[in-house]
Amino acid sequence: MTRERAGRAQAVVRGAAAAQYRFGIVLILILAALVFQIAAPEGDGSRFVTVVLHGAALMAALWASHVHRHVIRLAGVAVTLAVIGAALALVGSGQFEKAPAAVVNLLFVALTPVAVASGLIRELRAERAVDVSTMFGVLCIYLLVGSFFAFLYGLVDVISDPSFFTQHGEDAASDFLYYSFTTLTTVGYGDLTTASEVGRALTIAEALIGQIYLVTVVALIVANLGRGRARQGA
Numbered sequence: 001m002t003r004e005r006a007g008r009a010q011a012v013v014r015g016a017a018a019a020q021y022r023f024g025i026v027l028i029l030i031l032a033a034l035v036f037q038i039a040a041p042e043g044d045g046s047r048f049v050t051v052v053l054h055g056a057a058l059m060a061a062l063w064a065s066h067v068h069r070h071v072i073r074l075a076g077v078a079v080t081l082a083v084i085g086a087a088l089a090l091v092g093s094g095q096f097e098k099a100p101a102a103v104v105n106l107l108f109v110a111l112t113p114v115a116v117a118s119g120l121i122r123e124l125r126a127e128r129a130v131d132v133s134t135m136f137g138v139l140c141i142y143l144l145v146g147s148f149f150a151f152l153y154g155l156v157d158v159i160s161d162p163s164f165f166t167q168h169g170e171d172a173a174s175d176f177l178y179y180s181f182t183t184l185t186t187v188g189y190g191d192l193t194t195a196s197e198v199g200r201a202l203t204i205a206e207a208l209i210g211q212i213y214l215v216t217v218v219a220l221i222v223a224n225l226g227r228g229r230a231r232q233g234a
Helices: 002-020 022-039 044-064 069-092 098-127 132-159 173-184 197-223 227-233
Strands: none
Touching: 022 044, 022 098, 022 132, 022 173, 044 069, 044 098, 044 173, 069 098, 098 132, 132 173, 132 197, 173 197
Protein backbone atom coordinates (compact mmCIF):
# COMPACT_ATOMS: atom_id res chain seq x y z
CA MET A 1 0.00 0.00 0.00
CA THR A 2 2.84 2.33 0.87
CA ARG A 3 4.61 1.57 -2.39
CA GLU A 4 1.40 2.25 -4.31
CA ARG A 5 0.99 5.64 -2.65
CA ALA A 6 4.65 6.46 -3.33
CA GLY A 7 4.20 5.51 -6.99
CA ARG A 8 1.14 7.74 -7.27
CA ALA A 9 3.00 10.61 -5.65
CA GLN A 10 5.89 10.22 -8.09
CA ALA A 11 3.45 10.16 -11.02
CA VAL A 12 1.87 13.37 -9.79
CA VAL A 13 5.28 15.01 -9.48
CA ARG A 14 6.29 13.90 -12.98
CA GLY A 15 2.97 15.13 -14.37
CA ALA A 16 3.38 18.50 -12.69
CA ALA A 17 6.92 18.84 -14.05
CA ALA A 18 5.74 17.96 -17.56
CA ALA A 19 2.89 20.45 -17.31
CA GLN A 20 5.27 23.15 -16.17
CA TYR A 21 7.29 22.90 -19.38
CA ARG A 22 4.54 22.05 -21.88
CA PHE A 23 4.68 25.53 -23.45
CA GLY A 24 8.43 25.04 -23.76
CA ILE A 25 7.73 22.51 -26.52
CA VAL A 26 5.68 25.12 -28.36
CA LEU A 27 8.48 27.65 -27.90
CA ILE A 28 11.04 25.21 -29.34
CA LEU A 29 8.89 24.59 -32.43
CA ILE A 30 8.40 28.33 -32.99
CA LEU A 31 12.14 28.95 -32.66
CA ALA A 32 12.83 26.08 -35.05
CA ALA A 33 10.50 27.65 -37.62
CA LEU A 34 12.17 31.05 -37.24
CA VAL A 35 15.68 29.64 -37.54
CA PHE A 36 14.68 27.61 -40.59
CA GLN A 37 13.14 30.64 -42.31
CA ILE A 38 16.31 32.64 -41.74
CA ALA A 39 18.78 29.91 -42.71
CA ALA A 40 16.95 28.10 -45.52
CA PRO A 41 17.28 29.30 -49.11
CA GLU A 42 14.27 30.91 -50.73
CA GLY A 43 12.24 28.31 -52.61
CA ASP A 44 9.10 26.21 -52.85
CA GLY A 45 10.52 23.43 -50.69
CA SER A 46 11.46 25.85 -47.94
CA ARG A 47 7.96 27.32 -47.96
CA PHE A 48 6.50 23.82 -47.60
CA VAL A 49 8.72 22.98 -44.61
CA THR A 50 7.75 26.30 -43.01
CA VAL A 51 4.07 25.37 -43.31
CA VAL A 52 4.77 22.01 -41.66
CA LEU A 53 6.67 23.61 -38.76
CA HIS A 54 4.00 26.21 -38.06
CA GLY A 55 1.28 23.57 -38.33
CA ALA A 56 3.15 21.49 -35.76
CA ALA A 57 3.46 24.54 -33.49
CA LEU A 58 -0.30 25.08 -33.70
CA MET A 59 -1.04 21.49 -32.76
CA ALA A 60 1.47 21.63 -29.90
CA ALA A 61 -0.14 24.84 -28.63
CA LEU A 62 -3.59 23.22 -28.64
CA TRP A 63 -2.21 20.22 -26.76
CA ALA A 64 -0.38 22.40 -24.24
CA SER A 65 -3.50 24.49 -23.63
CA HIS A 66 -5.61 21.39 -22.83
CA VAL A 67 -8.40 22.37 -25.21
CA HIS A 68 -11.25 19.96 -25.87
CA ARG A 69 -10.20 16.88 -27.80
CA HIS A 70 -12.78 17.61 -30.50
CA VAL A 71 -11.09 20.95 -31.16
CA ILE A 72 -7.71 19.22 -31.40
CA ARG A 73 -9.11 16.66 -33.83
CA LEU A 74 -10.72 19.36 -35.98
CA ALA A 75 -7.50 21.37 -36.01
CA GLY A 76 -5.53 18.23 -36.81
CA VAL A 77 -7.73 17.53 -39.83
CA ALA A 78 -7.35 21.15 -41.03
CA VAL A 79 -3.57 21.13 -40.60
CA THR A 80 -3.28 17.75 -42.32
CA LEU A 81 -5.38 18.92 -45.27
CA ALA A 82 -3.31 22.09 -45.57
CA VAL A 83 -0.04 20.14 -45.54
CA ILE A 84 -1.38 17.59 -48.04
CA GLY A 85 -2.59 20.39 -50.31
CA ALA A 86 0.80 22.07 -50.16
CA ALA A 87 2.54 18.76 -50.89
CA LEU A 88 0.27 18.06 -53.86
CA ALA A 89 0.92 21.54 -55.24
CA LEU A 90 4.65 21.03 -54.81
CA VAL A 91 4.68 17.56 -56.36
CA GLY A 92 2.07 18.16 -59.04
CA SER A 93 3.16 21.49 -60.48
CA GLY A 94 6.59 21.60 -58.91
CA GLN A 95 5.71 24.94 -57.31
CA PHE A 96 4.33 26.18 -54.02
CA GLU A 97 3.75 29.85 -54.66
CA LYS A 98 4.38 32.64 -52.17
CA ALA A 99 0.75 33.79 -51.89
CA PRO A 100 -0.86 30.48 -50.82
CA ALA A 101 2.09 29.73 -48.55
CA ALA A 102 1.74 33.13 -46.87
CA VAL A 103 -2.03 32.66 -46.41
CA VAL A 104 -1.66 29.20 -44.83
CA ASN A 105 1.14 30.36 -42.54
CA LEU A 106 -0.86 33.45 -41.57
CA LEU A 107 -3.77 31.25 -40.49
CA PHE A 108 -1.53 28.94 -38.48
CA VAL A 109 0.40 31.79 -36.85
CA ALA A 110 -2.81 33.72 -36.09
CA LEU A 111 -4.49 30.74 -34.39
CA THR A 112 -1.48 29.59 -32.37
CA PRO A 113 -1.31 32.62 -30.00
CA VAL A 114 -5.07 32.34 -29.45
CA ALA A 115 -4.56 28.74 -28.31
CA VAL A 116 -1.60 29.73 -26.11
CA ALA A 117 -3.48 32.65 -24.56
CA SER A 118 -6.51 30.48 -23.76
CA GLY A 119 -4.24 27.96 -22.06
CA LEU A 120 -2.49 30.67 -20.05
CA ILE A 121 -5.77 32.18 -18.89
CA ARG A 122 -7.09 28.77 -17.86
CA GLU A 123 -3.84 28.04 -16.03
CA LEU A 124 -3.82 31.36 -14.16
CA ARG A 125 -7.43 30.92 -13.09
CA ALA A 126 -6.78 27.41 -11.80
CA GLU A 127 -3.34 27.82 -10.23
CA ARG A 128 -3.44 31.54 -9.39
CA ALA A 129 0.33 31.53 -9.79
CA VAL A 130 2.88 32.54 -12.42
CA ASP A 131 5.47 29.87 -13.20
CA VAL A 132 7.97 28.93 -15.90
CA SER A 133 5.18 27.59 -18.10
CA THR A 134 3.48 30.99 -18.04
CA MET A 135 6.74 32.67 -19.00
CA PHE A 136 7.21 30.30 -21.92
CA GLY A 137 3.66 31.02 -23.04
CA VAL A 138 4.03 34.80 -23.14
CA LEU A 139 7.33 34.43 -25.03
CA CYS A 140 5.57 32.20 -27.58
CA ILE A 141 2.96 34.89 -28.19
CA TYR A 142 5.63 37.57 -28.60
CA LEU A 143 7.53 35.56 -31.21
CA LEU A 144 4.30 34.68 -33.00
CA VAL A 145 3.40 38.36 -33.33
CA GLY A 146 6.68 38.93 -35.15
CA SER A 147 6.10 35.90 -37.38
CA PHE A 148 2.53 37.00 -38.15
CA PHE A 149 3.60 40.42 -39.37
CA ALA A 150 6.45 38.89 -41.38
CA PHE A 151 3.99 36.72 -43.32
CA LEU A 152 1.61 39.66 -43.61
CA TYR A 153 4.36 41.82 -45.13
CA GLY A 154 5.17 39.01 -47.54
CA LEU A 155 1.52 38.72 -48.59
CA VAL A 156 1.28 42.47 -49.15
CA ASP A 157 4.42 42.28 -51.28
CA VAL A 158 2.86 39.56 -53.46
CA ILE A 159 -0.54 41.19 -54.04
CA SER A 160 0.66 44.80 -54.37
CA ASP A 161 2.10 46.28 -57.55
CA PRO A 162 5.24 47.97 -56.20
CA SER A 163 7.78 46.10 -54.14
CA PHE A 164 7.16 46.17 -50.39
CA PHE A 165 10.58 47.61 -49.66
CA THR A 166 11.98 50.83 -51.07
CA GLN A 167 15.22 48.96 -51.66
CA HIS A 168 14.47 47.11 -54.91
CA GLY A 169 15.33 43.46 -55.38
CA GLU A 170 13.93 39.98 -54.87
CA ASP A 171 12.51 40.04 -51.35
CA ALA A 172 13.04 36.79 -49.44
CA ALA A 173 11.21 35.40 -46.42
CA SER A 174 14.25 36.14 -44.27
CA ASP A 175 14.03 39.82 -45.27
CA PHE A 176 10.44 40.11 -44.06
CA LEU A 177 11.29 38.24 -40.87
CA TYR A 178 14.28 40.49 -40.24
CA TYR A 179 12.23 43.63 -40.91
CA SER A 180 9.37 42.40 -38.73
CA PHE A 181 11.46 41.71 -35.65
CA THR A 182 13.50 44.90 -35.95
CA THR A 183 10.15 46.69 -36.05
CA LEU A 184 8.65 44.66 -33.19
CA THR A 185 11.60 45.47 -30.96
CA THR A 186 11.67 49.10 -32.26
CA VAL A 187 15.34 48.73 -33.24
CA GLY A 188 14.68 50.03 -36.74
CA TYR A 189 18.11 49.82 -38.37
CA GLY A 190 16.80 51.55 -41.49
CA ASP A 191 18.50 49.28 -44.02
CA LEU A 192 15.04 48.11 -45.11
CA THR A 193 12.16 50.59 -45.36
CA THR A 194 8.64 50.08 -46.63
CA ALA A 195 7.57 51.84 -49.81
CA SER A 196 3.75 51.91 -49.45
CA GLU A 197 1.23 53.52 -47.13
CA VAL A 198 -0.14 50.10 -46.23
CA GLY A 199 3.34 48.96 -45.27
CA ARG A 200 3.87 52.05 -43.11
CA ALA A 201 0.55 51.52 -41.33
CA LEU A 202 1.35 47.88 -40.61
CA THR A 203 4.83 48.82 -39.41
CA ILE A 204 3.43 51.36 -36.94
CA ALA A 205 0.86 48.85 -35.71
CA GLU A 206 3.52 46.19 -35.11
CA ALA A 207 5.84 48.60 -33.29
CA LEU A 208 3.02 49.70 -30.99
CA ILE A 209 1.88 46.14 -30.31
CA GLY A 210 5.44 45.05 -29.54
CA GLN A 211 6.12 47.83 -27.06
CA ILE A 212 2.73 47.66 -25.35
CA TYR A 213 3.05 43.89 -24.98
CA LEU A 214 6.53 44.18 -23.47
CA VAL A 215 5.74 46.92 -20.95
CA THR A 216 2.43 45.39 -19.85
CA VAL A 217 2.08 41.62 -20.25
CA VAL A 218 5.74 40.56 -20.14
CA ALA A 219 6.61 43.03 -17.37
CA LEU A 220 3.62 41.87 -15.29
CA ILE A 221 4.47 38.20 -15.73
CA VAL A 222 8.15 38.69 -14.86
CA ALA A 223 7.27 40.77 -11.79
CA ASN A 224 4.94 38.04 -10.47
CA LEU A 225 7.03 35.00 -11.44
CA GLY A 226 6.76 32.49 -8.58
CA ARG A 227 4.96 34.92 -6.29
CA GLY A 228 1.65 33.08 -6.27
CA ARG A 229 3.24 29.77 -5.29
CA ALA A 230 5.26 31.44 -2.57
CA ARG A 231 2.05 32.80 -1.03
CA GLN A 232 0.37 29.40 -1.27
CA GLY A 233 3.35 27.80 0.45
CA ALA A 234 3.23 30.40 3.21
